[in-house]
Amino acid sequence: MSKREDLGKYEPLSYFQLMEVSLRELLVEKGVVSEQAVRTALEDVRGRTPERGARVVARAWCDPEYKARLLENGTRAVESLGLDVPALKLVVVENTPQVHNVIVCTLCSCYPRMLLGIPPEWYKSRNYRSRVVREPRSVLAEFGTKIAKRVQIRVHDSTADMRYLVLPMRPKGTERWSEERLASLVTRDCMIGVSLPKRPR
C-alpha cells in the first residue's frame, strides 16, 4: 500500500482548541449564541489589522490640527476617521526627538485591539512583560531599536481601562508623500513602540 502524501498533517486538538470547540458548541446548543453570531464576531476580529492604526498615524503626520485632537482625545479622533472602536478609551503618546514611548501590559495583555488587531505572541510573553518595564533600553535593543541616552524613555503600563498607541515620528525624506503612502511605513511594532518607521531609501 502506498503512503498518501496528499492528506496533510493532522494533529490532535490542543487543550485550548478543544476547550474553545466544547464551549462554543455548548453555547450554541443551549441557545446562548448562534453559529452566525460567532462567525460574525470572528470576522470582525480578523478585519481589525494594524492598517487601521497606520491610517490614524498617517493622518496625524499630515494634519497638525488632527494630531492635536488625537492627543487630546484619541477615541473621538479615530472615530472621526470613520473607524468603529467600541469601548476603546484611547491614549495616544507622541514620540519626539526628546521622548520615546513604549507600551506594555504587565498584568495581562491589554492592547489597542480595535486599532492593531490581535497582539503578537511576544507582547503577551512573560519575558517582554516583566523586562520592558525595568530594562526598556535592553529590550528595545533586542528589537533592533537603539535609543540614545539623551532621549527619555517612557514606558506605559496599561493596567486598567485605557489603551495606548504610540505616534511615531514621521521619517525624514517623506515630505511630499501622500497619506496612503505614509501609512505603508507605519508597522504594528512602531505603534507599540518597539520599532521605528523605516526611512525611505
Next chain:
Amino acid sequence: MPQVTDRSGSAARAQYSSELPAEPVRYAPGEQVRVRLTAPLGHIRTPYYIRGCNGTIERLCGAFPNPEELAQQRSGLPAQPLYRVRFLQKDVWPAYRGSPADVIEVEIFQHWLEPA
C-alpha cells in the same frame, strides 16, 4: 511644586468622562502621590512593582467601576477616579541602568493613592 488641587468639576477635567456616580476627585495633575504598600487578596489592577513608590499625577483619565468589586460580581460603584501616574525609573528600580530621566507611567485607581 505641586499644583493646587481642584476638587470640583472632575468630569470636565478628565480625559474621558462618564455618567456613572463617582467618588470625588482628590488629586490634580502635577501633584505628588504615593502608591499604597499593601497586598489585599482579589483582582487587583495595581502591579506589585509599583506599590510603595512615589510619583506624580500625569492626568486624570476618568472614573471607572472598581475592578476589585467587579470581579466579585458587584457593581463597582461609585466609580473610582483613575489616574496616570508618572514615576522615575530610578525610584522604582534602585539598580536601573538607563537614563536618570527615564520614566514609567501606570494607571492607578484613586483608592490606591495617598498624598506623598
